[in-house]
Amino acid sequence: MLRLGFAGRIYPVNPSYDQVLGMRAYPTVDDLEGPIDLAVVITPPSTVATIVERCARKGIRAVIVSTEGFAEAGKAGAKLQQQLLNTARHAGVRLIGPNTLGIVNTSNGLITNPYPMGYKRIRKGNIAYSSQSGVIGAHAQPMEDRSYHVGKTCDFGNKCDVDEADWLDYLMDDPGTRVIAMHMEAIKDGRRFMDRLRRTAARKPVFIFKTGRSEQGARASASHTGSLAQSPQICNDAFKQAGAIPVNTWQEFWEMPKVFESQPLPQGNRIAIVTLTGGVGVAATDVAVESGLAMAQFSDATMEILSGLSPNLTKNPIDVGPTMVLTDNPLAVYDTALTAVLSDPNVDCAAIILFAGSAPPVGTTVSMLARLKQRISKPMAVWMYGPRMHFRDKLSRQLEAFGLPAYLEMETAIRALGIAARYAKVKSELGREASRGSPTITTRRKAENRSKSPAS
Amino acid sequence: MLRLGFAGRIYPVNPSYDQVLGMRAYPTVDDLEGPIDLAVVITPPSTVATIVERCARKGIRAVIVSTEGFAEAGKAGAKLQQQLLNTARHAGVRLIGPNTLGIVNTSNGLITNPYPMGYKRIRKGNIAYSSQSGVIGAHAQPMEDRSYHVGKTCDFGNKCDVDEADWLDYLMDDPGTRVIAMHMEAIKDGRRFMDRLRRTAARKPVFIFKTGRSEQGARASASHTGSLAQSPQICNDAFKQAGAIPVNTWQEFWEMPKVFESQPLPQGNRIAIVTLTGGVGVAATDVAVESGLAMAQFSDATMEILSGLSPNLTKNPIDVGPTMVLTDNPLAVYDTALTAVLSDPNVDCAAIILFAGSAPPVGTTVSMLARLKQRISKPMAVWMYGPRMHFRDKLSRQLEAFGLPAYLEMETAIRALGIAARYAKVKSELGREASRGSPTITTRRKAENRSKSPAS
Known part of the structure; x- marks a missing residue:
């Protein structure tokens, strides 16, 4: 906690030491002073219930019991766990654990x-x-x-x-x-x-x-x-x-x-797949369809821009690779195509498949994508392939710093977008249902009464 | 090819250069001498058919056409591709490609x-x-x-x-x-x-x-x-x-x-899962069952050895972690448990789940597994988890050098064993079928006649 920069006060409790990592250590919980929010207990199983009682006396209402050796360790442990729970309920203490990190x-x-x-x-x-x-x-x-x-x-x-x-x-x-x-x-x-x-x-x-x-x-x-x-x-x-x-x-x-x-919810399930190689585009299309996404049909305006770059670019998935190879300014082609596609009102989300082959071009692509992300608020997911995992990971982290999620596998990237589209739909349905009202609230009251009862 | 240590002779053909990377370059295919096994063509689409004809004249019967711009590029390209194919068939040349790496x-x-x-x-x-x-x-x-x-x-x-x-x-x-x-x-x-x-x-x-x-x-x-x-x-x-x-x-x-x-085929579908944490063991069990594997029931002899180590170790998945924490010689416990499980006649294959937490212990585990692999010939797959991908990858490569496949994801490791068990079954069935004979051979003849016909 010290290394992670925890700003609150920490009170080590240990009967054998006066100091722990430069902090004053207290022999028992009874010796603690001041309001304390949380206790973490890592003592032998048989001692835990007593410590929880002492915590309660000191006004500590939240305890994490890391100790192992309770219900997971057999019948005796299960009995100890029940005693611990009874003690906590009686003392009004909430417990996380036992047997927890x-x-x-x-x-x-x-x-x-x-x-x-x-x-x-x-x-x-x-x-x-x-x-x-x-x-x-x-x-x-x-x-x-x-x-x-x-x-x-x-x-x-x-x-x-x-x-x-x-x-x-x-x-x-x-x-x-x-x-x-x-x-x-x-x-x-x-x-x-x-x-x-x-x-x-x-x-x-x-x-x-x-x-x-x-x-x-x-x-x-x-x-x-x-x-x-x-x-x-x-x-x-x-x-x-x-x-x-x-x-x-x-x-x-x-x-x-x-x-x-990092991404806004999609307005619908129409996806554009922008790739640099045809084979990956085909595989990505399968995954999109299997994830409940529909391949977006580009608008006339988008088609005009794309066909101006190359007649091969009017398809979805858009394989920009071959056109980029044939031009003097491949990034301009990529930028224009991607901007047109993402601005298209018929496109709800986009999967961007990059090739992390060598450093400078893909680095520039990353900056370009960052600028694009600032202008266009549609959900995107990136998959980067290439021969060096370390380089892929590094570029992925750069993309994520710019607000673009980058995935380890192409399938995960596309499925994540499919899930986003489905969740957007589910959320609006659940919202409508919840606004109609009562059953949810009744269930909530009941559940809360139950959770307050020490017998539950 | 030079860097990969290709031992054969390479003949560069290029009309513009006398030398390529220190090798004599020939202006055209016609100028080549000596028996040549394979030609790789990377010239503009319109020139390829002619070059294939020249190759045939020089006795080259195998050609790889890397050039793009054939059927994938539209109607004109498709026509060129058909011409290329006709030329090759007529000349008795087999082609890989076009549009290939x-x-x-x-x-x-x-x-x-x-x-x-x-x-x-x-x-x-x-x-x-x-x-x-x-x-x-x-x-x-x-x-x-x-x-x-x-x-x-x-x-x-x-x-x-x-x-x-x-x-x-x-x-x-x-x-x-x-x-x-x-x-x-x-x-x-x-x-x-x-x-x-x-x-x-x-x-x-x-x-x-x-x-x-x-x-x-x-x-x-x-x-x-x-x-x-x-x-x-x-x-x-x-x-x-x-x-x-x-x-x-x-x-x-x-x-x-x-x-x-690297692994032998399993004799059946009974898997043992050896893990260091219970949670992963549970998840792995689900994947095993969903992959068509059965959780092995250990023999009495194995149960005796395992319960001698700890009463908690007699279950499959075996979570060795808690026992290792409580002993002075955790690796001996691990070695004994793993050897017993893998030697068990009721176990057909094993998934080994390791925690790549810190360097020395897991390194020793890797050597231990290598020795085990030498003694026991049953299919195993390893999944290593832990906070550092680089370290995981490094240990995985060590394991693979010892003949143990190591997987990026737990699910892939278990599914691979499931596939191995299913394939072992399929193979023996296909083998029996093939030994009964004729239909397969008839189909083969037909297919071969068809593939020889230039019209196909």
Whole structure:
């Protein structure tokens, strides 16, 4: 936290040391002074409940329990976890965990993950990622190399108390969160979660990567988090009905949200694909169609501009490569074609496929795209291919600094645009439904009463 | 070619120069001496047919036409292409192209791709990649960074003569090719291709990435190669029936074949998943089940060894992480568990999920896996996660040098094993069918007669 520039005060509690990293250490929680917002507990399982009680006495109402050895470790652990939960409920304390790497907030440098690596240089953004597993952290994911734009993360671990429904309650009004991506194995209170999901999805896109979909996966989940994952039928279809976006791979989980973080929602599903090689254009067209996008038919005005450059350029996908090779000023051709296409009222979004072959030309293209992005407010996604991953990653990060999401795979770029178009439609439908009113609110009241009851 | 160490003789032909890169240049093909195997033509479209005639007179029976401006460029180009084909057929010359980046053979340094970058350092292997598009080359794909194990590549371009059926004819008996991966848009002679595909797939795995699956994609294909791609119904299902393996993304196209290049075929579909974190184990289990794999039930002997290490280790997926954290010798635990699992007669293949967190431990794990691979001949696939892509890539290359395929995504690693299990089954069925005999041979004769006819 010190290295991430956390501005708040930190109170180390440790009976064996007077000082920790130059800060005064307190022997017990009882010795702490001043208002404290959050406690992070990493002590042996049997001590945690007592510490939570002490926290409550000191007015600390939020506790993260990183300690392992609870429900995931067998029957004795499950009993300890129930005791811990009872203590917390009785004391009016909310708990994240146990068995969690905790939370990260890149905007204020709050990080309770004990693995420090990777957090300092991740790109800050407005995406909230959460997980039921340690793989969520910057220690495990190439957040810097891949530029995932992290705002907040939460690892729920065994989630004996705080769960994804609480997380959504918080995020739906959080101005620092534009997109939500949740990995989850088990759903604790299905009705409450689906209610929160529906209301959040009406305002912000929510991606869900549900694992434990298979019976065997659900059993594996039970053995490491102590809770049983749900059977497939209440998973992806239900999420979709609630307006959320199910994804099926880690890559989609991490990369898809970017399109919503930096891009406006598309007004429709008509895509233009601008490529430098025909073969990729064909493959991209397949993916677009399979993602529910329609290949845009250019307007007469656009066709006139394009055919002025070359008769080969009037098709969508537009393969600008061959024309660029034959001209003295390839970038002017590219700029004119791309501007015409993106300004076309028949085009709702664009996939831009670049070739990161050698440094200077593609660098100039990146600047050109940055200027274009300033003038035209339509969702775009970029895929860059080429022989050097490092160079591709570097250019991708430049593009993202200019507000253009760049993807590792062509398929992810196009599918992200397809998801954006579908979500834009879903959002307006959910908005209309919500404005009609009552059922949502009734469900909310019930759910809130339940969550307040210590018996639940 | 000089830089790749091509051992054969090269004869530059150019009317304007006496010397090219220190080699004597000849003004025309007519001036060439000695037996020549292959000509690469990169002259203007209108000159190509004449040059092919001259090649034939010099006894050159194989020509690669890189020149663009044929069928992909409109009606005039299509006419030129037909003339070129007639000339070649009449002269008894076989043509690759036009509009092609040509071929690469990493084993002898033969490379006709005019973009030199990327070829020198790619990992040589036994995979034959082909494409109908320029993206096949090392100039466009991160062949070095991703370690694709390239043996031969062929870009068919407009494929007016030599096509994928000829390619399969050659590769099915080529000892340097263990796996075949083909990107294709249009199929020229469906019956002939399917016949060759069936016969090749009975001997070697053939991956097919068919683009132009959608109507719009097929139209886009027509506009850059001059040939119309087929409608979806004759695509992936037909390939599967023939024993081939359809893939749907570039990543699968490039990465899936690796499992067949270095691994034995599995004897069945029972997988063991060895992970260091529970969450990834759950996700991997879902993918395994969805890929047609069954979670292996360990034998009593294995269970005894595993429960001796920790009662938590008797499940599949095996999450070794928590046990390793609690022991003084984590690698010994890992080694014992992994050896027991892989030696188990109930296990047909294994997915190994590693965490590339910090240098020394995972480096030691890599050496340990290398020793294990020497002792146990079962197919394995590795996925390494962690915060630094560069470090992941480096360790992945080390693993691959030891004969263990390492994948960029967990899902690809598991699906590759699923494909291996399915192919092993398909292969034995196709083998039985082929040994019953006649229909295949009849089809072959017919197809060969047709391909010899200049009118076809």
